[in-house]
Amino acid sequence: MFTFKVNGKECQSSRDGRLIDYLRDELRLTAVKEGCSEGTCGTCTVIVDGKKGKACILKLSKLEGKSITTVEGIPEEEMKVYVHCFAEAGAVQCGFCIPGMIISAKVLLDANLYPTREEVKKAIHGNICRCTGYQKIEDAILMAAEYFREKRMIPEGPKHLGLTQRFQRVDVEEKVRGTGEFVDDIILPDMxxxxxxxxxxxxxxxxxxxxxxxxxxxxxxxxxxxxxxxxxxxxxxxxxxxxxxxxxxxxxxxxxxxxxxxxxxxxxxxxxxxxxxxxxxxxPPVTNPIDALKEDAPKVHEGGNLLTKKVCKRGDAEGAIASSKYVVTRHYSVPFTDHAFxxxxxxxxxxxxxxxxxxxxxxxxxxxxxxxxxxxxxxxxxxxxxxxxxxxxGFGGxxxxxxxxxxxxxxxxxxxxxxxxxxxxxxxxxHVKRHAMEMDFTTACDENGYLTGMKAVLYSDTGAYASLGGPVLERACTHAAGPYNYQNVDIVGYGVYTNNIPAGAYRGFGVTQSCFATECNLNLLAEMAGITPWEIRYRNAIRPGQTLPNGQIATKDCALAQTLEAVKEVYDSHPYAGIASCMKNSGVGVGIPDIGRCRLTVENGKVHILTSAACMGQGVGTVTIHIVCEMTGLAPALLVHERPNTERTPDSGTSTASRQTLFTGEATRRASILLGEALEEKGSLQALEGTSYYGEYLGETDPMGSPKPNPVSHIAYGYATQVVILDEAGKVTEVVAAHDVGTVVNVQSCEGQVEGGVVMGLGYALTEDFPMAEGRPTLNYGKLGLFRASQTPPVQAILITSEEVLEEACGAKGVGEISSVPTAPACAHAYYRYDGIERTRLPLENTFYRKAK
Missing domain, CATH: 3.90.1170.50 (Aldehyde oxidase/xanthine dehydrogenase, a/b hammerhead)
Known part of the structure; x- marks a missing residue:
């Protein structure tokens, strides 16, 4: 018999086992989460006699006479402070890691109410977060320390809410307290x-x-x-x-x-x-996409190993390149990586x-x-x-x-x-991974650095099954020429079956891969033309009314040039600063029907927001609350955002392609207009009891290869420029990320998406890999190369919007995916300026983070 205390109560167990199983299954303390089962991720962090411990590896037999504290055992007045500070800082996204973060914060603040940021980073070193990039979690812990030492009162929330305001996300309290239900927290009778x-x-x-x-x-x-x-x-x-x-x-x-x-x-x-x-x-397996296309290769599927071929062709790329002053051709290799949600x-x-x-x-x-x-x-x-x-x-996984x-x-x-x-x-x-790709890119410009044409061939390893292999390759191709004003392109992509673990959707959706290649080529062209990498981007940056390489005319909201202007000073002032720009679609696009739907119902004096848009941490529920409040004038306390349910919520499509803010946001805006009109007529919610208001938005686009002179590939694009700064030792000391996001809906969420995406992009650039030996993975979770708080540099998110915005969703565009896209080429450029070595393979080798093999 093992005897110990949990949250002050004496407990006994007649058999040995893992502490996490006892806490979750016997005591139903489900704030303790199981993330990795190897003591690496920190989601199961508890306090054992005043010190942190990992419940997934602690055995009950080692806890005799000890005292264990979980989030459920933290005093209520203390928890109120953590809830407020984590909400106010925007430190919560998916929420799965947060109870473990709270435990690490408590251990630190119980001993030190005047911590530095470095001490906070050290305190949460054992806790991995894939959503936030850590910065806002650090902010929240520093804010909590201030509240505790100054005995500050927690202010009331806003009674009125609109767009571009700071607002505590709708699901923050249940995630901080650990009371929100994840599927594994549920036990049904006779299960x-x-x-x-x-x-x-x-x-x-x-x-x-x-x-x-x-x-x-x-x-x-x-x-x-x-x-x-x-x-x-x-x-x-x-x-x-x-x-x-x-x-x-x-x-x-x-x-x-x-x-x-x-x-x-x-x-x-x-x-x-x-x-x-x-x-x-x-x-015998086939594990290389080039080998898989050979005639004698084993067939992964009866129809052969070519899943799909995608072509994006416009103008005369061959002729343009042949007559250009400067031409760069390089081969690029990017690996499989795991989402590690x-x-x-x-x-x-x-x-x-x-x-x-x-x-x-x-x-x-x-x-x-x-x-x-x-x-x-x-x-x-x-x-x-x-x-x-x-x-x-989720991140696509x-x-x-x-x-x-x-x-x-x-x-x-x-x-x-x-x-x-x-x-x-x-x-x-x-589960699926990010697609590994082998890419050959040729890019050309004239004597003044103006881009003239480009050619590319991409081989994408989709693994054993198609998953999203076709659309990912399509997006890699439609974005391969970058967000620039030239129209001679010849891009061919091959999606290939192999016996590797399947590849599918992953934050950036193919654009992370092709952007790495095209942006690296751009830096070499700038050098040949005798201008700076910033200048070549600014000269060629797409502007409203100009034509993108895929033929689409840039809409009035396009603000790529403004993102470049926002980072010029910081780029010019650091010798080891690397720069990269990109664009990323909002919406599925390429001719595929894409519909956002929302129904607002008045029930018991409150407005219920019904949409199937999945929230994996990006905060779509909070976005819809902002929009309803903006359009109707209702107080946020009168709104209830419901989770997706096929019996009750209308189909608003997959949370993918950075589409939900735009598509569900616009559907919500349309439903809100109807509700607002009814409120004006009837005077109160009580008078509208039992009524409902439906909004739907269809984004119409053209397929790849459309004969139209200027096809609409996607409803909207976000644009971004990022600068990565190294110190004398080659360590990343800061990332400045200027993002054209259209209208900012929620300040904390928008900043948090950028910060988290940048850190994920740093991992892709510098540390993350998912090698397979003849189709077998060779790493566990702890060796994936995920960034931890102690490794993560400050990220400055600059949110930019043009003077004119799109009408849809009050002008808001998705930012979840684009935030990860330009980071890797910006890192490669920073290291090129640091030591003059070209790096054409990810993760980058011979850096502060990873030595050459």
């Missing part, structure tokens, strides 16, 4: 647990699957194989991904699921899986109604999940209800099926609730 047996090889023929011994296990509920699946195929866009690999089938990557075991008690999952016998014949994938499904199923998920679109699961189970869509809980980060379809299948077949949860190891093994 079973399921897990998939994965392929032993990247490519293998499965001759036989014997589940006899597994079924004989006393805790086994069922083991399902491909023959149990009504429609054994799924896929976000292309239907090419097996739900379970059948006997006689060939696996395509190491994460392929072969059988699905269901047990009564989760601790028995591994044992039951070990009893499944698989007769598999290992086959803090919350590993988890889903719960349970039977509902006659032959239906209800899911709790944490993905990027409840309607996408409903569509794919209804297809797998061969059910009408209305028989599949999908409800989103809090989403602990939660668009595809991972655990949702297996939870739904197991619940539908077993007729009882089933939870499927990935360990961090499974998450790294199974």
């Amino acid at each position: 079973a647990y399921a897990k998939a047996l994965r392929s032993p090889y990247p490519r293998a023929r499965i001759h036989r699957i014997d589940i006899t011994r597994a079924l004989a296990h006393e805790d086994c509920v069922a083991v399902y194989t491909a023959k149990d699946v009504p429609n054994n195929i799924c896929g976000h866009i292309v239907q090419d991904w097996d739900v379970l690999i059948p006997e006689g089938g060939i696996t395509r990557y190491i994460g392929d699921a072969i059988a699905l075991a269901v047990v009564n008690h989760k601790e028995n999952l591994e044992e039951v899986l070990s009893l499944i016998q698989v007769d598999a014949e290992e086959l 803090m919350e590993p994938e988890c889903a719960i499904a349970f039977p509902e109604g006659e032959d239906g199923v209800h899911l709790y998920t944490a993905g990027q679109s409840v309607y996408d999940e409903q569509h794919e699961i209804s297809s797998i189970l061969q059910l009408p869509a209305e028989k599949v209800v999908v409800e989103s809980k809090l989403v602990g980060g 939660k668009e595809d099926m991972s655990v949702q379809h297996h939870a739904a299948l197991a619940a539908w077949l077993s007729k009882r609730p089933v939870k499927v949860k990935f360990s961090r190891k499974e998450s790294l093994l199974v």
Whole structure:
């Protein structure tokens, strides 16, 4: 028997085990989150006898007589300060890491109410955040110290709210306190647990699957194989991904699921899986996209290894380059990288109604999940209800099926609730990555540095399945020539199947890759033309009314030149400053129907905002509250933002392509106009009880290859210029990020998106990688190269808008993705100025952060 205290109460356990399981499962203290299971990420941080500890690695047998404190045990008056300061600073995005951050903050402030920023950084060194870039978390802790030592009172929130104001995001309190529900925080009565047996090889023929011994296990509920699946195929866009690999089938990557075991008690999952016998014949894999296109290459799919070819051609690139004064040609290589969102994938499904199923998920679109699961189970869509809980980060990595379809299948077949949860190891093994690409870029200019033409060939490794491989490649191509005023381009991209872990959507969506190449070429051209890298960008910067390389005419809101002007002084004043510019679309674009939807309902004297737009931390709920308040004059206290639910919220599309602020924002604006008119007529919300107001917005665009002289590729673009500054040792000391965001909706959220995106971009540039040896990953979570607070430099976010903005969404444009795009080429340029060495491969080698191999 082990005896210890938790939050002041004596507890006992008759068996040993991990502290995190005892806290979450026995005591239901769910503010303690499981992020990595290896003591690396800090989401499970607790206080043990006044010192920090990681609950995922602490054993109960080591806690005899000790006292443990979780966020739930922090005194209420203290918690009020943390809630206010983290809200006011904008320190909360997805929220999964925040309770662990609060514990680290408490340990620091209990000992020192006058900490420096460096001391705060050191205090949270063991806590990883993928959303905020740490700066606002540091601000929040410093603010809390001030409140505690000065015994300051917490002010009331604003009674009126509009655009471009500071406002505490709608979900901040539940995330700071740890009371908000993530899927894994939920336990349903009679709930079973399921897990998939994965392929032993990247490519293998499965001759036989014997589940006899597994079924004989006393805790086994069922083991399902491909023959149990009504429609054994799924896929976000292309239907090419097996739900379970059948006997006689060939696996395509190491994460392929072969059988699905269901047990009564989760601790028995591994044992039951070990009893499944698989007769598999290992086959040679193909893991290089260039090799995969050879005639004798093993076929990943029956139709061949070419997923797609994309062409973006305009003018006469060949002739323009041939007649140009200066020409640069380089080859660039960029790697797979993992999203490393803090919350590993988890889903719960349970039977509902006659032959239906209800899911709790944490993905990027409840309607996408409903569509794919209804297809797998061969059910009408209305028989599949999908409800989103809090989403602990996504960045594109939660668009595809991972655990949702297996939870739904197991619940539908077993007729009882089933939870499927990935360990961090499974998450790294199974979910999609950022596309690795090999790219050849040629860029030309005249004697004055004006761009004349460019050619590019891109090979994108989409891995074993299509996922978002086609659209990602398309975006890499449509943005490859950069945000500049020239029209002779010839860009060809190949999306190629391999036996690597699949690649899919990732913050930047292909533009991070092609921007790295084109911006590096631009610096070399500037050198040849005898002008500065800032000058070549300013001379060529697209301006309103001019034509982009893809043929689209820049709209009135375009403010790229202003972003360059904003960073000129800082760039000119530092010898080791690197610069890069970019553009990034808001909205899916390229001719694909793209609709935002919002319904406002008046219920019990409050306005409920209903939209399926998923919030993974970017704050779309707060955006809609700002817009409703701006358009109607209602106080924010009268608004309720509901989470996505296919039974109640209208389909507003996937949270991808930096589209929700623009598309759902505009739909919300339109619904708000109707509500405002009704309020003016009736005089009060009480008089409108039971009414609803619907807004819808369709963004119309043209497909790639459109014959129009000036096709509209995307509804809107954001523009940005970033400057990365190194010191004499080659360490990044500051990043200045000037972003054309249109109308700023919420100040803290907009700044936070830029700061967090920059830090993710620094990781892509300097430290992050996801190497695979013949299709097998070789790193764990702790070795992904994720930036920590102690490594992170100050990020100055400069939010810029033009004098004229778009009408849609009150002029707001997405900023979530673009914030990561120009950071890597800016880093490469800074190091080129530092030591004169060209670096054409990411992560950059022979730097302060990574030595040459």
